[in-house]
Amino acid sequence: MTETRTSPSSTEFSRQRRTLLGRAAASVCALACGVGGAPAAWAQATAVPESSRILVGFGAGGGIDLLARVLAERIPAHLGGKHNIIVDNRPGAGGQIAAQALLSAPADGSTFLIAPLITPVLSQIVYKKPGYDPAKDFTPVGLLAHFQFALAVPANHPARNVAEFVAWLKAHPDRANFGSPAAGSLPHFFGLLLGGAAQIDIVHIAYKGGGPMLSDLAGGQISSAIQTTTELLPLHKQGKIRILGTFSEKRTRELPDVPTFAESGYPKAVGSGWYSLWARSGTPAATVTAFNRALNKALADPVVKARLDEIALDPDPRTPQALEQLRVAEIAKWRPVIESSGFWAD
Template identity: 40%
Template sequence: MEFISRWRMICRCRRRSIAKKPKPRIKADWEGIMHRRKFVLSIALTGALAATHGMPALAQVGEQPIRIVFPFTAGGSGDALSRLIADKMRAGLKAPVIVENRTGAGGRLGVQAVKNAAPDGMTLLLVPIAPVAVYQHVYKSLDYDPFTDLQPVAQLGTFDFGIAVGPHVPAKTLKELVAWAKANPKEANYGTPAAGTLPHFLGALFGQRAGLDFRHIAYKGSAAALTDMIGGQIPIVVTTNSDLVEMHKGGRIRVLATSDAQRSQFLPDIPTFREAGYDLQATGWYGVFAPAKTPPDVIEKLNKVIVEAVKAPDVRERLLAFGLQPTGTSAAELAVIMKRDSAFWAPAVKASGFTPEN
């Protein structure tokens, strides 16, 4: 009994000792917490630094592609140009760049899409001259103002136009053509690729300045107009020089004048309109634009990579094959060109009397 009593006493003492023993404190993992905070801060700083260096953070880490909106269908030279520039930008920026064909309303829907995009350099417009420097004179109302809703980035290249006659017209010079047209007013017709195009407007303005009753005949493309001119159905065609070069060199047609300030490098033997005695200068072009209010540093970085692309030997060669004279201007230069050309085409559109269907 004595043994049992002593054993019970020892057990009670041990239980009290265990009950009074303090629970161990959990040591705070301050090192881990600070590591996590530094990681979060580094992510925030990465985004901030990317923004201050002119391109959105998403563009730099590749989470979202830069979109180049081309507002016409795929397959033509303008679409090929867009993809060529996108490839070079992809390499230059080390970021994904895609081309989106946003078609409809003669290119107006694509322009509107870029107008409504965020001004962060992630959405660009690659477009020929008409939707941004001519349409304001064609349509009574546009859902965009190219001068206030878009920010010029760079011009890519220019193209010019020519006036040509078929084998049934005796004229060898532009002056002779004007004299022939005045002597044969019922035959003074000219064909173009379509109504409401730059060749249509240019032909109308030339006719007005030359004192001709120049009647327009619209075709579905240059090829059909040239075929009829060679066959004698129409005497004159006005279209881009790239569509005239091969037939002129082959002796099937005669180009009498070209429209740029300098002679065309594709037709160096042909005088300009001004050299032929008519104060007329007209060029078309392709340019890149961003939404209005895009930060200047973003515009500068985009311009740099685009100009480098245009000046690359392989791109230059491709542009020449498209019938384009490579340029690669500054953003400020494109703004001046856009304003100048808008002023030029306004009276040309008026002279044509063209009214769009929609």
């Protein structure tokens, strides 16, 4: 039996050709858009350069440096392609040198800045000429993590809680003081925040570093001190100082038995330090989105969470828009506190 095949008509041939071309175009679109079963990572990978660096305005070994290195190690796995991130330490001037380095970097996703709260927020309040405006010069990428602060007194101080401490300050105005590691530091401003919330005049004593301050606190040379919970905890456990309250919104893991100032009747004495990631203004939106998604996935990684827990950092992944909203809200919160004190860093 002979099989007979007939050639398609010109009309049928044109229809088949259009169908094949349409399927090919759909496949290309699926790859580019990350739909239809095609890997979205392909589109994401095209939005980021092959390598980038994270600027850190502080020396190696500190909490912000460790955070940067953990993220540099884990973010590439979530960028959908080969990518390399290096940490570039630019210590000095409270992070200002690194911030200036970002200003001169290309806006292509090859350079990011990991910054403490002072860079996008406090710099705009404490410096008469900060040298940059985060709203214009930076592009928010994502919030990273929070760290907490607390107030402590010498071990032999008569106050056993916040209420007793405030009463003691009012009864002893000549000894109403608190130490901080440096003028213009977050502990300095948390002391101002507490003084305003409790309506007391409490003198700020600025030190050149946390070590001398803690030594004087344990020795009773100052009545109280404010520092990160991480720095205060060892002396607290040794019984050399007593932590009375934390500024966090809820009790910290490290100090479950220590109430917050809000719990103690001062809801306005609440806040935290935080780290965030920024790019140069003008960085393509697709690049920012790709890094934000990769960043948030890295922060949700159990391995990353465990490593940040070791240095008392609480991950808080957010969108770039949410980070900018936080920045604006924090400026509104801290500006009246700092300006009423008359403090300027320059």
